[in-house]
Structure formats: C-alpha cells, structure tokens
Amino acid sequence: MSELAVQKNTETSFASPVLKWAGGKGMLLPQLSPKLPNKLRCGAIKKYIEPFVGGGAVFFDISNSYYFEEAYLFDINPELVILYNVIKNNVLELIDELERLQISYFSSTDRKEFYYQMRDEYNSFDKKIDANNYSLSFIRRAALTVFLNRTCFNGLFRVNSKGLFNVPMGSYKNPRILDRENLIAVSKALSKATILQADFAKALDFADNNTFIYYDPPYRPLKDSSFTTYAVETFDDNEQIRLKDVFEQAHKLGALQMLSNSDPTNLGPDPFFDDLYHNYNIYRILAKRLINANSDGRGEIREILITNYGV
Numbered sequence: 001m002s003e004l005a006v007q008k009n010t011e012t013s014f015a016s017p018v019l020k021w022a023g024g025k026g027m028l029l030p031q032l033s034p035k036l037p038n039k040l041r042c043g044a045i046k047k048y049i050e051p052f053v054g055g056g057a058v059f060f061d062i063s064n065s066y067y068f069e070e071a072y073l074f075d076i077n078p079e080l081v082i083l084y085n086v087i088k089n090n091v092l093e094l095i096d097e098l099e100r101l102q103i104s105y106f107s108s109t110d111r112k113e114f115y116y117q118m119r120d121e122y123n124s125f126d127k128k129i130d131a132n133n134y135s136l137s138f139i140r141r142a143a144l145t146v147f148l149n150r151t152c153f154n155g156l157f158r159v160n161s162k163g164l165f166n167v168p169m170g171s172y173k174n175p176r177i178l179d180r181e182n183l184i185a186v187s188k189a190l191s192k193a194t195i196l197q198a199d200f201a202k203a204l205d206f207a208d209n210n211t212f213i214y215y216d217p218p219y220r221p222l223k224d225s226s227f228t229t230y231a232v233e234t235f236d237d238n239e240q241i242r243l244k245d246v247f248e249q250a251h252k253l254g255a256l257q258m259l260s261n262s263d264p265t266n267l268g269p270d271p272f273f274d275d276l277y278h279n280y281n282i283y284r285i286l287a288k289r290l291i292n293a294n295s296d297g298r299g300e301i302r303e304i305l306i307t308n309y310g311v
C-alpha cells in the first residue's frame, strides 16, 4: 500500500452538519462510502466539488476522512451560502451571537413570542442580497438561520413565494442552539472551501482530472408521493436532463463523479435515469425515507447511485 493510501485528514476534528436539511444524506453515508472512488481514498484527489451542498453531510464526512487540497461548494439557497461563509470567516463572532440567542431563548418567559420576533427579524433581511458579496452583517443573519432551524417545527427550512420563512415554532423542550465544538470543526473543514450561491453548472468552471464531484440534486418526485420539501419546485425533468449534460461535460474534463437521486422504479417500471445515464454505472441502494403513500409514513425504498468510475 502506498504512503498516500488511506491518508486521513488529521488537521480537522470531526465535523457534522450544522442544520437539519431536507434530503440530508446523513443516513445514507454507510451506503455511499463504499462507492467513493479509490483515488479519493488514496489521497490523489486534489479538488472536491459539491454543487448541491445543502446540509453538507457528505462534504463533512469526506473531509473528516480524506485529504484534498480545495473544495468548491455551491447551492442556490442564499441563506446556506451566507451561513457557511460566516462559519468559515467569523466563527467566534457567530458562536457569541448564538450564545446570546440561546440565553435569551431559555430565559424568556414567553418562548413563542421570542421565536416569532426572531422570525420577523429574519424575514426583514434583504432577500435580493448578493450572498457571494461577504459582509459582517451576515453574522446575525447566519445566527438566526441556525436558531430558527433548531427551534422551528421539524427543523424545516421553508420559504413562501416572497422568500419569507414561514415555519411555525417547534415543540423541542431543550433544543441545542449552540454547538461550539462542532462549529469550530466545521469552520476548519470549510477553511479550504470556496462556497458560492451558484447553479450546479458552475462545477464546470473548476472540474479537471484531479477532481471528485458529488451531486445530490433535489429528488425527482415519485409519482404518488412528494419527497421534496424545497420552497420552489423548479427542479423538473428538464433540470435533471440539464444536470446529466453537466455530468457528461465534467466526465470529458476527466472528473470522477457520483450522483444520487430517488429511484423511480420503486413505483413500477420507469427507465428515466436508466436511459439518461445508460453510459455510466448505476447502483441501487436502500434508504429509509418518509413515504406519504405508507400508512405509517415511513419505509425503506431504493435510491439510485450513478458513478462514472468502477467501484
């Protein structure tokens, strides 16, 4: 085994997602891990790109385990990009802000009133702001993203058509608003990352033959259930096809790539992804997901995993 083999990243302590996020891949990590490319395991990948970073479960898991020089993380959600850049650049100030919020929340005689005050403040921020133009004013905004995610109903992130966060208060007795150790670990993991509010096609600006890309787009909804809980459902089949074109172009640039999605064959014959990615490797893995069609709302279903390399 070469010296590079299983090059563990010793510089960062264990980082895990800061937010609860729809479609988070935390539960799937044991199934995704064996399908990662050997080139990543042996430390020969220089760039990691995740164009739909969401809660970042996969990025954090990979950066806890493997060494790479730089990461490029994108999402179209501006609040995620603002939060990750604040954690990267101003983590101590964010910790102070969260500590103040935590104290105020726990000592408040009317938590409900406090929650809705914070939600109003959050909704008063400029929704048209350029999330890629970093500003210190983002610290408070990022703190409120964490606070609301920890205290709202089900840890949902949901905005209405005007971009206003509209999730009611949750019923957690003792929500952990500040997790100092994790924020420090996440800040270290993000120190080598460029985090941008961008469309997934941005990956093509950075992909080369020393790159690994993991794509986790919004699920293609199964016919009689809805797994997607994002605010604006714009990720239709045309978007899935546009994504496949990006996959193809990055393949030509020499990048190693893995993509996950829901498996339409769960509900009967539907060769959508099998046709779209017929030139690549397609695997099926089992996932525990919310399924509206089931009476108890839960079940094991297949998800699809596509790679352009053998495992």
Ligand SMILES: C[S@@+](CC[C@H](N)C(=O)[O-])C[C@H]1O[C@@H](n2cnc3c(N)ncnc32)[C@H](O)[C@@H]1O
Residues within 6 Å of the ligand: 021, 022, 023, 024, 025, 026, 051, 052, 053, 054, 055, 056, 057, 058, 074, 075, 076, 077, 198, 199, 200, 201, 216, 217, 218, 219, 230, 235
């Ligand atoms: C399934 S989630 C990713 C979950 C993530 N893997 C995790 O573990 O938390 C999909 C993400 O794609 C983002 N998204 C939707 N359309 C996008 C686009 N065109 N370009 C980039 N990101 C997009 C959504 O905001 C969402 O955060």
